[in-house]
Amino acid sequence: MKQFNKQATSLLLAAGIGFAASAAWSADSLQDVLKARGLSQQDLLAAAKTYVPTGKRDEFVTFSSGGQSGQVIVYGIPSMRILKYIAVFTPEPWQGYGFDESSKAVLAQGKIDGKDITWGDTHHPAISETNGEYDGQFLFINDKANPRLAVIDLRDFETKQIVVNPIFKSEHGGAFVSTNTEYVIEAAQYAAPLENKKFYPLEEFNEKYRGGVTYWKFDRKEGRIDTKESFSLELPPYSQDLSDFGKGPSEGWSFTNSFCSERYVGGIEKGRPPYEAGCSAKDTDYMHVINWKKAAELVKAGKAKKINGHNVIMMETAVKEGILFLIPEPKSPHGADVSPDGKFIIVAGKLDTHVSVYSFEKIQAAIKAGKFDSKDPYGIPVIGMKDALHTQVSLGLGPLHTQYDSKPCIAYTSLYVDSQVGKWNYCEGKVLDKLSVHYNIGHLMTMEGDSMKPAGKYLVALNKLSIDRFVPVGPLQPQSHQLIDISGDKMQLLYDMPLPLGEPHYAVSIDAKKLKPAVRYKVGTDSRTDKPHPGKVRAGEEKIVRNGKKVEVFATLIRSHITPETIEVEVGDEVTINLTNLERAQDETHGFTVSTYNVHASAEPGKTVAVKFKADKEGVYPYYCTEFCSALHLEMQGYLLVKPKGWKPTKMTLAKGNYTEADYKATVKKVADTQVIIDSVVAYITSVNYKDFPDVVAMVEDAFDQLGKTKGLKEKHEGYAAKKDWESANLWAEQIWQYQVKTADLGLRAKTYLEQNGAKKVK
Ligand code: RUQ
Numbered sequence: 080m081k082q083f084n085k086q087a088t089s090l091l092l093a094a095g096i097g098f099a100a101s102a103a104w105s106a107d108s109l110q111d112v113l114k115a116r117g118l119s120q121q122d123l124l125a126a127a128k129t130y131v132p133t134g135k136r137d138e139f140v141t142f143s144s145g146g147q148s149g150q151v152i153v154y155g156i157p158s159m160r161i162l163k164y165i166a167v168f169t170p171e172p173w174q175g176y177g178f179d180e181s182s183k184a185v186l187a188q189g190k191i192d193g194k195d196i197t198w199g200d201t202h203h204p205a206i207s208e209t210n211g212e213y214d215g216q217f218l219f220i221n222d223k224a225n226p227r228l229a230v231i232d233l234r235d236f237e238t239k240q241i242v243v244n245p246i247f248k249s250e251h252g253g254a255f256v257s258t259n260t261e262y263v264i265e266a267a268q269y270a271a272p273l274e275n276k277k278f279y280p281l282e283e284f285n286e287k288y289r290g291g292v293t294y295w296k297f298d299r300k301e302g303r304i305d306t307k308e309s310f311s312l313e314l315p316p317y318s319q320d321l322s323d324f325g326k327g328p329s330e331g332w333s334f335t336n337s338f339c340s341e342r343y344v345g346g347i348e349k350g351r352p353p354y355e356a357g358c359s360a361k362d363t364d365y366m367h368v369i370n371w372k373k374a375a376e377l378v379k380a381g382k383a384k385k386i387n388g389h390n391v392i393m394m395e396t397a398v399k400e401g402i403l404f405l406i407p408e409p410k411s412p413h414g415a416d417v418s419p420d421g422k423f424i425i426v427a428g429k430l431d432t433h434v435s436v437y438s439f440e441k442i443q444a445a446i447k448a449g450k451f452d453s454k455d456p457y458g459i460p461v462i463g464m465k466d467a468l469h470t471q472v473s474l475g476l477g478p479l480h481t482q483y484d485s486k487p488c489i490a491y492t493s494l495y496v497d498s499q500v501g502k503w504n505y506c507e508g509k510v511l512d513k514l515s516v517h518y519n520i521g522h523l524m525t526m527e528g529d530s531m532k533p534a535g536k537y538l539v540a541l542n543k544l545s546i547d548r549f550v551p552v553g554p555l556q557p558q559s560h561q562l563i564d565i566s567g568d569k570m571q572l573l574y575d576m577p578l579p580l581g582e583p584h585y586a587v588s589i590d591a592k593k594l595k596p597a598v599r600y601k602v603g604t605d606s607r608t609d610k611p612h613p614g615k616v617r618a619g620e621e622k623i624v625r626n627g628k629k630v631e632v633f634a635t636l637i638r639s640h641i642t643p644e645t646i647e648v649e650v651g652d653e654v655t656i657n658l659t660n661l662e663r664a665q666d667e668t669h670g671f672t673v674s675t676y677n678v679h680a681s682a683e684p685g686k687t688v689a690v691k692f693k694a695d696k697e698g699v700y701p702y703y704c705t706e707f708c709s710a711l712h713l714e715m716q717g718y719l720l721v722k723p724k725g726w727k728p729t730k731m732t733l734a735k736g737n738y739t740e741a742d743y744k745a746t747v748k749k750v751a752d753t754q755v756i757i758d759s760v761v762a763y764i765t766s767v768n769y770k771d772f773p774d775v776v777a778m779v780e781d782a783f784d785q786l787g788k789t790k791g792l793k794e795k796h797e798g799y800a801a802k803k804d805w806e807s808a809n810l811w812a813e814q815i816w817q818y819q820v821k822t823a824d825l826g827l828r829a830k831t832y833l834e835q836n837g838a839k840k841v842k
């Protein structure tokens with residue numbers, strides 16, 4: 080084997096395939112390291128609890144809002160290693176998002192009044208649920224600024240759909256899902272007239288401005304929101320805020336906070352007290368309690384009004400039908416979080432030290448008995464706070480959001496002003512523990528913490544300010560996520576993670592085992608529609624089709640060439656290049672761009688994707704693969720030739736290599752030598768139980784796939800050699816070697832894997 084390795088190394092180094100040197104540990108003891116780095120026992124414990132050794136994986140996967148970046152950030156827990164940015168509302172070049180035709184079509188769904196909106200203020204991600212538990216199939220996230228909601232499929236972590244809210248001008252209370260993801264909720268934020276482009280002066284705020292809540296119908300089979308089956312409830316102009324769906328006993332109901340139920344209109348420039356004063360003048364705001372199941376039935380029964388083509392149940396109808404109620408809640412509430420058992424709704428008032436625990440049972444009793452304290456100015460019955468409260472607990476300054484533990488009755492609430500996490504018992508109304516975070520926590524999040532079966536273990540504090548925690552990087556500082564161990568009685572701070580994409584409002588974490596993402600697409604798939612791409616082709620079917628001024632290229636990508644390698648068009652032509660990645664191998668993504676035409680595509684194995692542009696400048700434009708996919712990646716190239724009108728070729732001779740018979744013979748020998756190596760690797764692999772390692776099986780398949788492409792090439796180079804065309808003979812022999820190199824690369828990777836993972840000899 081030693082002998083083989085030496086030989087292999089020299090040949091494969093020539094092909095650019097390197098070997099990792101074995102890591103040498105220095106002789107430091109643990110004590111030496113602690114001393115040298117100034118670490119405490121506590122630090123060491125925290126490190127041991129978060130460190131995920133090389134080759135091992137995280138237990139949970141977190142989907143964090145990317146805030147104003149309009150993206151979603153994916154990271155692992157407990158390591159806090161970032162795994163992915165999912166492009167959602169904002170173009171993202173690596174994924175080709177906004178630079179290829181299919182993803183441009185997704186972004187175009189988010190146009191408002193025909194205008195492109197290329198960013199989003201993402202707030203709250205939600206994972207789809209089955210029977211109240213995260214199922215790991217879909218992710219939803221809202222855009223507060225431009226009232227929109229996006230659907231991400233967790234089979235490929237790609238954004239599939241963006242829907243625009245037809246009646247709001249801003250939103251906040253989304254995305255949250257019902258227990259079987261029948262609906263995704265999206266509540267308005269700043270009140271505005273519901274009719275599109277209707278103007279009413281602020282003096283008519285109380286009469287003409289409205290809030291509301293939208294229930295987006297999710298079609299799980301299609302993996303898309305069905306806008307026709309979706310509906311909204313008209314609500315008073317109370318700045319609706321965070322929302323949650325009921326579950327268990329409260330199934331069929333939803334709860335939405337509000338602030339500024341004063342309906343105050345500011346105007347600091349006119350000498351009026353500002354919004355912040357007028358919107359916090361009263362001691363209470365309102366929680367909206369809505370029977371959404373009945374609301375859906377009312378829509379079916381034709382009791383909704385069409386506004387901007389969308390079904391809206393007007394307040395009057397909602398009151399008459401008994402599906403809408405209000406309950407006072409303390410000063411400027413923010414979070415509304417239903418407990419895992421569905422019995423309680425926990426609300427925190429930003430300007431009150433209390434968290435209030437509302438009992439769903441008490442709310443229902445009041446509704447049944449018709450026991451209301453009053454009506455609001457729009458005739459909505461108001462249930463007395465005392466009649467709905469289970470308990471109130473004084474927790475600290477600026478309580479915002481609540482998350483739940485796997486242990487019954489245990490909740491965690493963020494304390495924005497105190498910069499603390501409060502752990503408490505909501506059944507008994509007792510404070511249990513407090514932990515300082517750095518600084519000014521907004522949301523917090525426990526593992527599967529808003530499902531019916533929270534997983535406990537960890538909590539993440541999503542802090543608004545990082546101030547002194549990280550190496551300074553200028554006035555705009557990173558956001559900060561802090562990982563906290565909640566498995567014991569006392570919370571323990573484990574890790575500070577700077578997040579350089581902000582502002583992440585909320586995050587959700589799922590058991591990593593529940594995620595079953597695909598490794599490859601069925602060949603020719605348009606990943607944004609999940610359907611066969613009209614531009615797909617198989618190997619050997621590549622073509623260039625001209626139709627008037629339109630040129631359509633049907634190209635394929637495979638290590639390490641793009642077919643075709645030359646595209647000739649005339650200036651002014653509209654060029655569409657469809658690219659199918661023929662790879663089956665895991666992680667063999669090819670990228671594609673054409674110089675200066677502002678197009679880019681990421682073609683993962685099996686995907687077909689198209690780029691389109693007008694070839695409006697005559698000249699020579701290299702195109703190439705942008706992903707370092709193989710040793711000959713740099714050679715994965717071609718030319719777009721944009722010719723002037725009426726250009727005619729004169730004499731054409733391509734540059735020659737002047738290869739000799741000796742060159743040809745040397746190449747043939749190289750091919751034979753490499754085959755010996757491949758054979759020995761194959762002998763090793765088949766001598767062990769490689770079939771027990773699915774990753775290796777995939778590599779072996781891919782290796783033979785590559786080797787299979789050499790078929791017919793031997794006859795080809797021998798044919799040219801017989802005609803003494805040494806150039807063609809040499810280059811076709813060389814092409815065999817290129818396939819061999821890829822085969823050997825995979826084989827050696829498989830061999831290393833087997834050796835490291837304890838493969839056993841088979842007889
Ligand atoms: S909200 S903390 Cu959307 Cu609480 Cu930001």
Ligand code: CUA
Binds near residue numbers: 715
């Ligand atoms: Cu394909 Cu680089």
